[in-house]
Amino acid sequence: xxxxxxxxxxxxxxxxxxxxxxxxxxxxxxxxxxxxxxxxxxxxxxxxxxxxxxxxxxxxxxxxxxxxxxxxxxxxxxxxxxxxxxxxxxxxxxxxxxxxxxxxxxxxxxxxxxxxxxxxxxxxxxxxxxxxxxxxxxxxxxxxxxxxxxxxxxxxxxxxxxxxxxxxxxxxxxxxxxxxxxxxxxxxxxxxxxxxxxxxxxxxxxxxxxxx
Amino acid sequence: xxxxxxxxxxxxxxxxxxxxxxxxxxxxxxxxxxxxxxxxxxxxxxxxxxxxxxxxxxxxxxxxxxxxxxxxxxxxxxxxxxxxxxxxxxxxxxxx
Numbered sequence: 001x002x003x004x005x006x007x008x009x010x011x012x013x014x015x016x017x018x019x020x021x022x023x024x025x026x027x028x029x030x031x032x033x034x035x036x037x038x039x040x041x042x043x044x045x046x047x048x049x050x051x052x053x054x055x056x057x058x059x060x061x062x063x064x065x066x067x068x069x070x071x072x073x074x075x076x077x078x079x080x081x082x083x084x085x086x087x088x089x090x091x092x093x094x095x096x097x098x099x100x101x102x103x104x105x106x107x108x109x110x111x112x113x114x115x116x117x118x119x120x121x122x123x124x125x126x127x128x129x130x131x132x133x134x135x136x137x138x139x140x141x142x143x144x145x146x147x148x149x150x151x152x153x154x155x156x157x158x159x160x161x162x163x164x165x166x167x168x169x170x171x172x173x174x175x176x177x178x179x180x181x182x183x184x185x186x187x188x189x190x191x192x193x194x195x196x197x198x199x200x201x202x203x204x205x206x207x208x209x210x211x212x
Numbered sequence: 213x214x215x216x217x218x219x220x221x222x223x224x225x226x227x228x229x230x231x232x233x234x235x236x237x238x239x240x241x242x243x244x245x246x247x248x249x250x251x252x253x254x255x256x257x258x259x260x261x262x263x264x265x266x267x268x269x270x271x272x273x274x275x276x277x278x279x280x281x282x283x284x285x286x287x288x289x290x291x292x293x294x295x296x297x298x299x300x301x302x303x304x305x306x307x308x
Contacts (some may be wrong), residue, residue, distance in 0.1 A: 156297065161281075
């Protein structure tokens with residue numbers, strides 16, 4: 001599976017499967033043979049992850065920006081809150097958690113041990129999130145990493161790096177950009193890029209505001 | 213171990229220094245470090261058993277623990293208030 005490889009992807013033709021594709025197939029066949037899961041369950045899990053994208057997380061963030069009650073529920077019980085919006089999180093073994101950025105605190109998410117990511121809501125993580133460089137540097141030099149993404153944070157803002165080491169899957173709730181009071185929920189969602197939900201950037205600033 | 217958590221948010225804890233064989237989820241960089249419990253995440257099946265075909269039971273309380281970056285990395289250049297937060301299972305923690 002190209003997802004397992006890092007860096008660059010090789011196009012696969014059916015005649016010659018890559019090492020990782022063969023390995024994934026062998027593991028899947030074993031799981032089915034041992035009765036641990038059915039092909040349908042595997043397909044369903046793949047479909048869920050493939051059907052989700054950062055646009056789904058962005059809708060959740062925008063809802064939290066415009067609806068204080070929803071935001072409260074999202075922070076207190078993220079699984080139920082996103083379910084209100086129709087996002088069923090199938091993996092009962094992990095918990096979604098939401099980290100709220102404020103004017104005093106900025107969260108940045110990393111998984112130093114592997115590549116834990118809220119896939120059930122955001123889809124697959126970007127390749128750089130899985131790279132050794134990001135995974136080591138995000139904890140050691142988070143401000144340097146964010147600066148490379150274009151985000152320079154003032155010294156008085158506390159940077160909190162969340163290392164997703166276990167069963168929690170973290171979504172950053174970024175700050176709503178200033179000057180967006182008049183925007184609809186839908187327009188706000190378009191400002192919420194993937195990287196702002198990992199915490200390496202802030203949301204986009206709308207052009208009208210940026211050029212004002 | 214039971215399902216009841218022994219630490220509360222605000223408690224000071226030290227991460228054990230250990231390298232057991234198997235699928236443990238405590239990163240090396242916080243071993244031996246002292247931090248503060250921020251939250252109890254819940255009770256989860258133990259990955260050290262789950263990762264090797266076990267039941268993961270008894271389940272273990274999992275905590276988010278925060279550490280000042282300056283205590284974790286020699287020469288950390290950011291402000292003193294910066295923190296790194298790590299989710300750590302209870303059996304990796306001692307009171308400090």
